[in-house]
Amino acid sequence: MAIVLFRVDERLIHGQVVIGWGHQLWPDRYILVDDELATSDWEQELYQLGAGGAGVVFSTTESARSRIAEWREAGERSILLTRDIDTMRRLAEDGILSGERVNLGGIHHGPGRDEVLNYLHLTAADRESLKAIAAEGVEVSARDLPDSHRVSLQTLLKG
Amino acid sequence: MSRDLPRRVVAATFARSFLIQGSWNYHTMLGSGFAFAMLPGLRRLFGSDPDQMDAAVARHLEHFNAHPYLSNLALGAVLRLEADGSDPEAIRRFKVAVRGPLGSLGDALVWATWLPAVAVLALSLYWLGAPGWAAALFFVLVYNVGHIGLRAWSFRLGLAAGRDVGRHLGKTDLTGWTARLEPVLVGSLGLLVGSALAGRGGLVESGGVWVALAAAGFLVGMFGGHRVWRPAAALTVAAIGLVALFGVWQ
Amino acid sequence: MDILRVGALGGLLGLDGTAVGQFMVSRPLVAGVLAGWMLGVPALGGLIGGILEVYLLVSFPTGGARFPEGATATVVAVAAAAPFDGAGVVPLGVAVGLVWGQIGGASVTAQRHLNSRLVPESGDVAHDGSRVVVAHVAAILLDFVRGTLVTMSGVIVGRVALSWLTQHWPLSTGPSIGLVLVGGAVSAGVLLHDLGGFRKRRLWFVAGLALGIVGTRFL
Numbered sequence: 121m122a123i124v125l126f127r128v129d130e131r132l133i134h135g136q137v138v139i140g141w142g143h144q145l146w147p148d149r150y151i152l153v154d155d156e157l158a159t160s161d162w163e164q165e166l167y168q169l170g171a172g173g174a175g176v177v178f179s180t181t182e183s184a185r186s187r188i189a190e191w192r193e194a195g196e197r198s199i200l201l202t203r204d205i206d207t208m209r210r211l212a213e214d215g216i217l218s219g220e221r222v223n224l225g226g227i228h229h230g231p232g233r234d235e236v237l238n239y240l241h242l243t244a245a246d247r248e249s250l251k252a253i254a255a256e257g258v259e260v261s262a263r264d265l266p267d268s269h270r271v272s273l274q275t276l277l278k279g
Numbered sequence: 280m281s282r283d284l285p286r287r288v289v290a291a292t293f294a295r296s297f298l299i300q301g302s303w304n305y306h307t308m309l310g311s312g313f314a315f316a317m318l319p320g321l322r323r324l325f326g327s328d329p330d331q332m333d334a335a336v337a338r339h340l341e342h343f344n345a346h347p348y349l350s351n352l353a354l355g356a357v358l359r360l361e362a363d364g365s366d367p368e369a370i371r372r373f374k375v376a377v378r379g380p381l382g383s384l385g386d387a388l389v390w391a392t393w394l395p396a397v398a399v400l401a402l403s404l405y406w407l408g409a410p411g412w413a414a415a416l417f418f419v420l421v422y423n424v425g426h427i428g429l430r431a432w433s434f435r436l437g438l439a440a441g442r443d444v445g446r447h448l449g450k451t452d453l454t455g456w457t458a459r460l461e462p463v464l465v466g467s468l469g470l471l472v473g474s475a476l477a478g479r480g481g482l483v484e485s486g487g488v489w490v491a492l493a494a495a496g497f498l499v500g501m502f503g504g505h506r507v508w509r510p511a512a513a514l515t516v517a518a519i520g521l522v523a524l525f526g527v528w529q
Numbered sequence: 530m531d532i533l534r535v536g537a538l539g540g541l542l543g544l545d546g547t548a549v550g551q552f553m554v555s556r557p558l559v560a561g562v563l564a565g566w567m568l569g570v571p572a573l574g575g576l577i578g579g580i581l582e583v584y585l586l587v588s589f590p591t592g593g594a595r596f597p598e599g600a601t602a603t604v605v606a607v608a609a610a611a612p613f614d615g616a617g618v619v620p621l622g623v624a625v626g627l628v629w630g631q632i633g634g635a636s637v638t639a640q641r642h643l644n645s646r647l648v649p650e651s652g653d654v655a656h657d658g659s660r661v662v663v664a665h666v667a668a669i670l671l672d673f674v675r676g677t678l679v680t681m682s683g684v685i686v687g688r689v690a691l692s693w694l695t696q697h698w699p700l701s702t703g704p705s706i707g708l709v710l711v712g713g714a715v716s717a718g719v720l721l722h723d724l725g726g727f728r729k730r731r732l733w734f735v736a737g738l739a740l741g742i743v744g745t746r747f748l
Contacts, residue, residue: 131379135346135386143723144504160497163376165445170380172387173454228342229306229645238305238638267505284684301548302668304644311648315665318658329657341621342649347551394553395586395720401558402582407744411575416561422553465721465730466737472582472717473741475710480576480702481745489707493714501719501727508587508719512627515712519624522708523617526697 123151123191125199126217128208129225132157132201133170136225140265141199142172148196149175153184153211154203181210188216205242209249218257224276225264236276239264247277282362284320288472291319292358293434298353313354320358338367345378346385348429353377355437356444363441384448388457389429396464397422399471405472406481472497474510531568534686535608538567538674539680542600547637548672555600557581557626565608574607577622581606583713584627587720598633601679602626608680609687616705617698623709626689633679640675644668716732 124145129137132152150171157163158180168176175196179187184200188211191198202208204223208222226239233241240262242250250273254260299312317339325332344355353374360370401418405411440447476482482490499507542563545555553559553747560576565574581603606626610618643708648664700708 131344131382134344134379134382135390136382138383139386139391150504160376162442162445163372166376166380168380169445169448169454171454173385189361203315203526230342235305238642265505267509292609297550298548298665298669300551301672302644302648302665303547304641304648304668305650306645310650311644311661311665311668314658314661318661321658326657327593332657336661340648340661360615375682387687391723394556397695398556398558398582398586399720402579403741405558405575405579407741411558411562411565411571411579414575414579415559418558419552419554426552430725461724462730462733465733466740468717468720468724469734469737469739470744471737472714473738473743474745475583475713475741477742477745479745480706485703485707485710488703489704489711492707494713496711496714497718497721500715504722505587505719507715511712511715512584515584515709516624516627518708519620522700523621523694523698525697526617529697529699 121199122194123198123200123220124189125223126208127199127201127223127225128203128205128227129201130227132203133167133176136265137199137201138170138172138174141156142174142268145199146197147174147199149177149198151177151179151184151191151198152202153179153181153201153207155180155207157203158183172259177219181207184211185213185216205246205249205253209252212253212256212258215256217253221261222253222257224260224262237262237264237271240276242276250277282324282364284358284362286322288319288323289358289438290342292316292354293351293431295319296354296430296434299350299354307340307342309347309350310340310343313350314339314342316354316360317357320361324361334367335361338371341371341374343374343378345381346389348389348426349381349385349433350473351430352381352437352444352448355434356441357412357437359438359441365442369442377444380445384453388453388460389426392460392464393425394422394484396460396467397425399464399467403470403474404466406471406478408479531608532681534567535564535604535649535684536677536681538564539601539604539683540675540677542604543598543633543676543679544669544673546598546600548669557585557599557603560600560603561607564604567613568608570607570609570611573610573618573622577606577610577626578603580619580623580713581626581630583710584623584716585630585691586716587723596634597627597630597632598637598676601633601676601683602630605629605683605687606656608684609691612688613691613695615695615698616702618696620627620700620705620709621691621694621698622687622727625683625690625710629679629687632683633676636675637680640668640672643671647671 158178164178227241229241232243235241262271295316299309299316302311323333325335401414405414438442482493542555542560561574561578565571565589585599610622649660661679
């Protein structure tokens, strides 16, 4: 399996991802699935800078859905990131991510968001999306860094 | 509309950048610190209009997080964008896009490479026989040449480039610098291990058993990575505690 | 009364960790030397700081993740060990430091939660920005108070424990240092792991290793 991590992280490529996870998983490339970012050159320039020598692929959600199989079979190791939970839900529709694990990283505080963990703030819609992802046969859990404690979806939805 | 920023305002912003993490919090992270650092510039640009000023402070209170030294790139660039009268929504999008890359570039260059490289070199000096104060002084001086240099350089670059910092930063190749520093760090780590083994008061003087145990510990760390750090530290504390209690019991 | 002075030192160095400057005078090596110098035990301060520095080499403050607080931990370790003699002061001081590093780390997390309530957010009416200044400065002062209290409590607890345990410490100096260096060796291994492991970097590592071993023979 060549997609070594599926993660939701508002900041996409940043220190926790590139050093925290990158230095454990040694990815060859990051796949950023985000509809807006896929069409913005100057923003892509910025995100490419932070990848620490690994490649960066930008993709819309639709195109990502059709390329997941190809990425899985590729020789390169990829970390796939989305900015929000809803994008990951759309990616997971029709069992495309069935059998995978989705990791929840940082989503910060904002209007309508409750603190669930230090690094994770969810809206009511987020909670529904998480249930929908789990219903597609995906194991969802939160963990900011590889050596921190993994929190299961059940615990997240209780809090 | 583009307006000049007096030297005084630029200098005040740079000085405040050293406090950008002063109110680090889980809601906006560096958001409040970013607004704090922007205040001299915002007062200069919008101070005469309370409504504009309120809106400007509010948009810089939003979530921000990056490496503290490289935050200066965003700070300089945003100061430039505000002075140029850029659209607030464009400024917001710029801050959102720039925070992650500045975080990962800075973490890789500073926290994961520059800091350990200078610290490991200083520790090697110590185990090679330099007094503690000399090793500490070496660390503080060398480390901060890089630190303050990086803050000043990134602030100036941001101020000059505005939204195009991505392109300019790409040419500087900070990732390449990180990659070039890594072998130096590995070599220094070898130096530290060698000197802590053979140095005065080092492991060889403690005895063969300790050399063997330390070698085993090193291998566990090398293969296990970060997840073994906490158990190893806990085990060390437990071992010291057990030895102490054994002494008391005797 | 040196507990007050030591507490203030821990508070000041703790500030450097996050809130003010990040000149890295909060690193254990520097904090150990400063605490040792303040308490008249410079050699002990350097040694304990040097050992804790090795432990915390791999614990850098990435993206606000929780990490042991090196500054207060080191000041606590040195100040707890300073009044006592014997081979046990170094390992027992280091142990107290490692434990207090976790408590310091937890207090940093608590302070960051407190800051969340303290700082104005974009929805709040900001007026001329004075509220930002008040909250920001208050957070920095609170962080100093936090670091001072963490340090003072650690020194008191550490000194009580060490006054008892150092008297009965059963090992001589060699094994006592060996004991703490084994844990440090794990950290050094983790750092090499982070840099790509031995296989990727063996030339540089072995060259450094050889230089280190040879170097100790000449210096």
